[in-house]
Amino acid sequence: xxxxxxxxxxxxxxxxxxxxxxxxxxxxxxxxxxxxxxxxxxxxxxxxxxxxxxxxxxxxxxxxxxxxxxxxxxxxxxxxxxxxxxxxxxxxxxxxxxxxxxxxxxxxxxxxxxxxxxxxxxxxxxxxxxxxxxxxxxxxxxxxxxxxxxxxxxxxxxxxxxxxxxxxxxxxxxxxxxxxxxxxxxxxxxxxxxxxxxxxxxxxxxxxxxxxxxxxxxxxxxxxxxxxxxxxxxxxxxxxxxxxxxxxxxxxxxxxxxxxxxxxxxxxxxxxxxxxxxxxxxxxxxxxxxxxxxxxxxxxxxxxxxxxxxxxxxxxxxxxxxxxxxxxxxxxxxxxxxxxxxxxxxxxxxxxxxxxxxxxxxxxxxxxxxxxxxxxxxxxxxxxxxxxxxxxxxxxxxxxxxxxxxxxxxxxxxxxxxxxxxxxxxxxxxxxxxxxxxxxxxxxxxxxxxxxxxxxxxxxxxxxx
Numbered sequence: 072x073x074x075x076x077x078x079x080x081x082x083x084x085x086x087x088x089x090x091x092x093x094x095x096x097x098x099x100x101x102x103x104x105x106x107x108x109x110x111x112x113x114x115x116x117x118x119x120x121x122x123x124x125x126x127x128x129x130x131x132x133x134x135x136x137x138x139x140x141x142x143x144x145x146x147x148x149x150x151x152x153x154x155x156x157x158x159x160x161x162x163x164x165x166x167x168x169x170x171x172x173x174x175x176x177x178x179x180x181x182x183x184x185x186x187x188x189x190x191x192x193x194x195x196x197x198x199x200x201x202x203x204x205x206x207x208x209x210x211x212x213x214x215x216x217x218x219x220x221x222x223x224x225x226x227x228x229x230x231x232x233x234x235x236x237x238x239x240x241x242x243x244x245x246x247x248x249x250x251x252x253x254x255x256x257x258x259x260x261x262x263x264x265x266x267x268x269x270x271x272x273x274x275x276x277x278x279x280x281x282x283x284x285x286x287x288x289x290x291x292x293x294x295x296x297x298x299x300x301x302x303x304x305x306x307x308x309x310x311x312x313x314x315x316x317x318x319x320x321x322x323x324x325x326x327x328x329x330x331x332x333x334x335x336x337x338x339x340x341x342x343x344x345x346x347x348x349x350x351x352x353x354x355x356x357x358x359x360x361x362x363x364x365x366x367x368x369x370x371x372x373x374x375x376x377x378x379x380x381x382x383x384x385x386x387x388x389x390x391x392x393x394x395x396x397x398x399x400x401x402x403x404x405x406x407x408x409x410x411x412x413x414x415x416x417x418x419x420x421x422x423x424x425x426x427x428x429x430x431x432x433x434x435x436x437x438x439x440x441x442x443x444x445x446x447x448x449x450x451x452x453x454x455x456x457x458x459x460x461x462x463x464x465x466x467x468x469x470x471x472x473x474x475x476x477x478x479x480x481x482x483x484x485x486x487x488x489x490x491x492x493x494x495x496x497x498x499x500x501x502x503x504x505x506x507x508x509x510x511x512x513x514x515x516x517x518x519x520x521x522x523x524x525x526x527x528x529x530x531x532x533x534x535x536x
Contacts, residue, residue: 115371116188118349120195121414122162125421160453161424165417165460166191166410172468173406182393189374189390193403193410196374197348199304200340203316203332204271204365205355205378205397206300208292211236214272214318215288222249228277228285230488232256236289239492254279256287270332271316273359290318295479296397300353300404301325303477307407310347314339321482336368349373351407353400358383376400398476406471413467417460424456 119127170190178184213236216229222244231241231251241251256275277285294300301322304311313319313326314334323329330339336354344350352372354365357380369375370388377389378400386392393399428451485493 114344116192116349116373118195118344118373120192121411121418122159122166122194125162125418126159158453159418159421159425160457161421161460162414162417164457165420165464166194166414168461168464169410169413169468172465173410173471176468176472177391177399177403180394180399182391182399183379184391185387186390190410192349192373193351193407194414195349195411196307196309196351196407198310198312198343198350199307199404199407200312200314200336200343200350200352200372201300201304201326202314202336202352202354202365202368203319204357205353205400206294206297206319206322207271207316207355207357208294210292212290212292212318213287214290216285217287218285220282220284222247223277223279223284224248225285228287230492232275232277232285232287232289233488234492237492237496239495242491249279249284251279257283271318271357272332288317290316293319293322293482294397295481296401296477297322297482298325298480299477300397300401303401303404307404308411309351309407310343312339312343335364337364337371340368340372344373351404352376353404354378354386355380356383356386376403401477402471402474405474406468409467409471413464416463416467420456420460420463424452424454427452 170187170193174184174187174190184190213229213233216225216232218224218228227244227248231254234241234251235254235256241254244250255278257278259274259276271290273289275287275289276283277287297319301311301313302325305325310328311326312328312330313322314330314336315323315332317332336352340350340352350372351374352368353376354369355378356362356365366386366388369377369386369390372390374391375389376391376393377386378397379385379392379395381395391403393403
């Protein structure tokens, strides 16, 4: 059973998750169990944040103050004023203003806010779970290569397969290697149910002249915004967890804890929420490794953020669907500490307003009036604090929206590639670096350096590629 809930009410999730089942089944050829449409996860959004904690305290305080007013000889009017003095209006309005302005700004930038309540839950997030599927870049990458025939060692298989993945001509062979004329990749169909957690790994055989000369494990390059995302997550103060997919192992040092590829996201989110508190999940569905486990995890996360892949199923179980890159997700993460600060500031304003209103009630303001149209009645400490919190929350959200976009940091393993291929990709055309870099004075010309293979062999010994 896959639990689902929306802060907009128990009925609001039904159409959205009906769409999820249809979209996932049609676009990714996976079957979503019917329980995803009807089951309710009561733990989603149930943990109290700063505002909820104060509201409970204020309700008890108002009740005690009202009873005290009656015992002191006051009438219903005094008891009512005691209750109104404790209304946490500022706490609610401050957070609501922050969420409303932030939601409008995110929507204007092209993000789809399916559950606006998720923006009000940003102030309580304790754990950030980043799925490696969200860190996937735009280009395929050879992760491991194995040569099976003489003249086809691991390095030769690697460079030929990498060139084929990028639609390039294979580099010329060394004297002890064979040419790659007519080389192609034959993909090996993956086996396993769609409900199995995705690992982001595909396998292919390298075919030359009709014979298999080696095999490769193929993943994806890491998104250029991955480093910015991890750095921003670290600055939120929340616990950062990375669920690996193939190719993200080198990012382990940037997070608090990691889990290997294939770890079920649904179970991981549940365990972390029970152990540490509310969870924000960042993930993505891709056509080649979509999984119902991802849809279910998005459904139960306190804040579920999914990247949009136009070629894959739309993750309707998410609370927020961002654009196609990680820059939008970075902005959402940058809102976490600001949301927490805005809620805490709103709570302090509510406490100040309640304290001043209580003092005026106890001391007895001779200018107090019961006229509902009186300006003095409307500009009491509680309402003044609420107005201040409203403006402060809106300003805090504006600060998040005005943050500059993060700087992309490509993580392509240039050292593992042939220099001519590196030049070709950087220049955006055929590699003619030997001609362009040749000395004009007749001196020695540039030659291919053995450095790429040296580094690949070193990496292979350490088991990092």
